Amino acid sequence: MFTFKQTTDCIKGAVMQQHSPSTIQYLLTDSRKLITPAVSLFFAIKGGRHNGHAFIQELYNRGVRQFVIENDQIFDLTKFPEANLIKVNNSVQALQQLAACHRTGFSLPVVAITGSNGKTIVKEWLATLLAKQFNVVKSPKSYNSQIGVPLSVWQINETNTLGIFEAGISMSGEMDNLERVIRPTIGVFTNIGTAHDENFKDREQKIREKLLLFQNCLVLIYCQDHEPIHQEILLILKPEQQTFTWSRTNSQANIWLKQLSRTDSSSALLIQHKQSDFQLTIPFADDAAIENIMHCVSLMLYLEMEITEIQNRLNLLQPVSMRLELKQGINGCYLIDDTYNNDLAGLTMALDFLNLQKQRPIKTLILSDLLETGMPEAGLYQHIAQLLEDKDINRLIGIGEVISRNRKYFHLPAQFYPSTESFLQDSLYRKFSNELILLKGARTFRFENIVHKLQQKTHGTVLEINLDALAHNLNEHRRQLNSQTKIMVMVKAFAYGSGSAEVANFLQFQRIDYLAVAYADEGVILRENGIHLPIMVMNPSPETFGLLLNYRLEPELYSLTILREFIHFLKATNQSSGAHLKFDTGMHRLGFETKDLPDLIHLLQQTDKIKVTTVLSHLSAADEAKFDDFTRQQIQAFESMSESIAAVLGYMPIRHILNSAGITRFTKQQLDMVRLGIGLYGVAASASDHLGLQTVGTLKTTISQIKQVKAGETVGYSRRGKIEKDSTIATIAIGYADGFDRRLGNGVGKVWIHGKPASIVGSVCMDMTMVDITGIEATEGDEVIIFGPQHSITEIAASIGTIPYEILTGISERVKRIFFTS
Numbered sequence: 001m002f003t004f005k006q007t008t009d010c011i012k013g014a015v016m017q018q019h020s021p022s023t024i025q026y027l028l029t030d031s032r033k034l035i036t037p038a039v040s041l042f043f044a045i046k047g048g049r050h051n052g053h054a055f056i057q058e059l060y061n062r063g064v065r066q067f068v069i070e071n072d073q074i075f076d077l078t079k080f081p082e083a084n085l086i087k088v089n090n091s092v093q094a095l096q097q098l099a100a101c102h103r104t105g106f107s108l109p110v111v112a113i114t115g116s117n118g119k120t121i122v123k124e125w126l127a128t129l130l131a132k133q134f135n136v137v138k139s140p141k142s143y144n145s146q147i148g149v150p151l152s153v154w155q156i157n158e159t160n161t162l163g164i165f166e167a168g169i170s171m172s173g174e175m176d177n178l179e180r181v182i183r184p185t186i187g188v189f190t191n192i193g194t195a196h197d198e199n200f201k202d203r204e205q206k207i208r209e210k211l212l213l214f215q216n217c218l219v220l221i222y223c224q225d226h227e228p229i230h231q232e233i234l235l236i237l238k239p240e241q242q243t244f245t246w247s248r249t250n251s252q253a254n255i256w257l258k259q260l261s262r263t264d265s266s267s268a269l270l271i272q273h274k275q276s277d278f279q280l281t282i283p284f285a286d287d288a289a290i291e292n293i294m295h296c297v298s299l300m301l302y303l304e305m306e307i308t309e310i311q312n313r314l315n316l317l318q319p320v321s322m323r324l325e326l327k328q329g330i331n332g333c334y335l336i337d338d339t340y341n342n343d344l345a346g347l348t349m350a351l352d353f354l355n356l357q358k359q360r361p362i363k364t365l366i367l368s369d370l371l372e373t374g375m376p377e378a379g380l381y382q383h384i385a386q387l388l389e390d391k392d393i394n395r396l397i398g399i400g401e402v403i404s405r406n407r408k409y410f411h412l413p414a415q416f417y418p419s420t421e422s423f424l425q426d427s428l429y430r431k432f433s434n435e436l437i438l439l440k441g442a443r444t445f446r447f448e449n450i451v452h453k454l455q456q457k458t459h460g461t462v463l464e465i466n467l468d469a470l471a472h473n474l475n476e477h478r479r480q481l482n483s484q485t486k487i488m489v490m491v492k493a494f495a496y497g498s499g500s501a502e503v504a505n506f507l508q509f510q511r512i513d514y515l516a517v518a519y520a521d522e523g524v525i526l527r528e529n530g531i532h533l534p535i536m537v538m539n540p541s542p543e544t545f546g547l548l549l550n551y552r553l554e555p556e557l558y559s560l561t562i563l564r565e566f567i568h569f570l571k572a573t574n575q576s577s578g579a580h581l582k583f584d585t586g587m588h589r590l591g592f593e594t595k596d597l598p599d600l601i602h603l604l605q606q607t608d609k610i611k612v613t614t615v616l617s618h619l620s621a622a623d624e625a626k627f628d629d630f631t632r633q634q635i636q637a638f639e640s641m642s643e644s645i646a647a648v649l650g651y652m653p654i655r656h657i658l659n660s661a662g663i664t665r666f667t668k669q670q671l672d673m674v675r676l677g678i679g680l681y682g683v684a685a686s687a688s689d690h691l692g693l694q695t696v697g698t699l700k701t702t703i704s705q706i707k708q709v710k711a712g713e714t715v716g717y718s719r720r721g722k723i724e725k726d727s728t729i730a731t732i733a734i735g736y737a738d739g740f741d742r743r744l745g746n747g748v749g750k751v752w753i754h755g756k757p758a759s760i761v762g763s764v765c766m767d768m769t770m771v772d773i774t775g776i777e778a779t780e781g782d783e784v785i786i787f788g789p790q791h792s793i794t795e796i797a798a799s800i801g802t803i804p805y806e807i808l809t810g811i812s813e814r815v816k817r818i819f820f821t822s
């Protein structure tokens with residue numbers, strides 16, 4: 001905690017205005033994450049697309065009184081009479097400076113981790129491994145950037161006895177800043193790969209830059225076998241600095257990994273350290289995990305931990321999943337399943353994610369005892385109680401002896417149970433309805449049993465939606481556009497099969513400008529799920545006009561008939577509405593044609609009931625270079641039709657014509673707004689797409705049964721699956737009723753099991769499909785991938801002569817969607 005005076009002294013900014021002395025407890029860089037206005041300091045940061053200065057007024061209205069702003073921003077002080085304002089050259093630097101001042105108040109050992117891969121896993125594992133000896137403070141999630149690092153370091157408090165922070169850079173000049181903030185005493189360098197190569201002269205320069213993190217460390221821990229890292233370290237090492245290395249081949253390293261033997265899911269490491277040999281077993285068998293664990297083991301040996309203790313702690317390690325999952329639950333509930341991570345920082349993150357879901361008004365937290373936080377019990381639960389109050393949680397279910405005996409600190413409606421079993425024996429959970437439920441429990445509480453009860457039953461087939469990929473794809477498109485250009489996102493057809501309420505909620509958080517759906521009912525569903533963005537309805541019909549008005553949905557008007565009917569309705573009900581005018585410029589689907597313009601203009605002049613918010617047209621072939629002349633003609637025609645309308649309206653409505661392919665291929669013609677569709681969902685809209693889009697959806701199912709089928713026999717209906725040689729056949733839990741296209745049957749399509757292709761035998765049935773898994777080691781219950789990041793939906797579409805749109809939108813609504821973010 002800093003006073004305002006300490007803060008200004010530290011960041012050396014110019015105090016523009018000081019209204020009252022105050023303290024600073026939270027550093028805020030994203031206005032959407034505000035919790036405790038009175039003790040927050042907002043850093044207005046200029047980013048690629050958003051300028052933090054634009055949110056100062058909103059934050060002031062919500063009670064924030066302390067701001068750091070940049071010099072070149074014009075600022076009207078009279079609007080913020082009660083604010084404390086500091087002006088600086090660069091807000092990010094000021095943030096770093098403040099965290100650096102905070103850091104100097106503590107003399108604890110601090111581990112810093114950098115390298116191309118494994119930073120987050122090594123950090124999380126070290127925190128687990130060292131939790132018994134130390135009260136650890138660590139970076140939340142992958143907070144390793146110029147902004148994430150200062151926010152992480154700001155968390156250090158008097159009770160901490162060890163800091164573990166990760167640092168990542170994407171270009172030169174950045175690491176020096178992070179070093180000043182973290183001031184590590186122990187460095188861990190994981191490895192070096194190709195990420196961000198383009199921003200560095202060569203590999204050596206990138207390594208040297210990363211090594212700046214360790215310039216004041218007492219010791220550097222790394223693997224000697226990465227020759228370029230080893231060489232650079234030898235060059236920069238200062239006489240007072242020590243190295244502590246491991247190697248697979250070099251017996252001279254501090255730790256020599258002499259021998260490695262693996263089973264399917266575990267490995268035995270024979271290690272030589274200080275001339276003696278010992279063996280450790282770890283619950284992992286993949287190379288990356290072994291490398292990450294060796295870094296951890298090195299640090300523990302450097303700290304002189306006992307071998308038996310190291311082994312005991314290694315047994316606790318779990319795969320690091322930073323994933324927060326949003327699932328559909330019973331009685332209209334949503335579940336946020338975060339049963340992995342149960343430290344305080346993780347709780348804060350999960351509560352933030354809970355607060356982003358506007359689909360339901362009531363927020364319930366099911367929380368177990370927090371283990372190994374190193375904090376005294378009373379302080380810990382007081383802190384949590386405060387957090388729940390700050391985050392507006394409506395109800396707490398506390399599970400465990402410890403949280404139960406600290407119940408007096410919680411002032412919200414709460415129930416306590418000594419164990420997960422006792423909670424499940426109570427019938428309370430059956431009555432949960434229409435709420436958001438966050439489940440956060442330590443492993444030993446086995447909250448998966450609660451998830452199982454509260455989750456809507458799935459039949460093995462799920463479509464997983466990666467919200468981070470969705471954000472990435474949105475930003476890839478944003479980067480193409482001018483900063484003023486608005487974005488309308490098409491969430492028609494259940495958001496291209498991805499789940500409209502959840503995707504729309506996410507887009508609302510991402511501050512897009514508009515949503516569009518095909519039909520009024522789709523818009524109603526969005527409104528009923530907390531979506532307040534403007535929504536355009538592309539196919540309105542007179543029967544739905546009432547719904548449109550009641551739910552603040554704006555129709556796209558495309559013909560004189562529908563326009564007349566809408567005006568008539570507005571007059572009859574004495575209402576007015578915004579509306580969108582669609583022009584047909586060559587698609588010949590919906591839209592006013594040039595010949596309709598005189599009548600259209602006449603009708604618009606006659607009424608004051610309609611405000612034309614936008615005008616639009618749709619391109620027929622924006623993805624095909626051979627039709628580029630036609631596309632340009634369409635755009636031209638649209639511009640001239642828009643002019644005629646603007647002339648009579650007296651203003652120019654927002655104009656939009658580009659779809660996803662248009663955004664990438666006709667970027668210059670972006671006009672005032674674009675309509676993003678398939679590209680957001682991670683499918684390249686045209687062959688020439690240069691955006692690095694990420695796959696959003698993974699469709700997966702499970703194996704229901706495995707059989708040995710003899711040569712000469714047949715599989716499935718009409719005996720179509722003829723078996724030529726003795727084969728292993730798996731029945732998987734997906735069929736055409738799930739949207740698994742029948743045309744994929746009889747050897748056309750394949751699915752993926754343990755990374756291996758299995759082709760479809762016989763016809764696809766309604767709820768099931770048989771695949772040939774001969775030669776693939778698999779058991780009943782194993783996962784089957786239909787498509788996903790590794791297995792492109794575009795290929796599946798091509799194999800049956802259709803387009804990805806059809807495959808995506810064809811996935812039946814009975815297939816459960818699971819949304820996740822890391």
Ligand SMILES: *Cc1c(COP(=O)(O)O)cnc(C)c1O
Pocket residue numbers: 490618658659660661675676677678679685
């Ligand atoms: C569906 C649709 C879009 C989006 O198209 P994509 O090819 O998915 O980008 C844009 N405009 C209109 C009118 C649409 O119907």
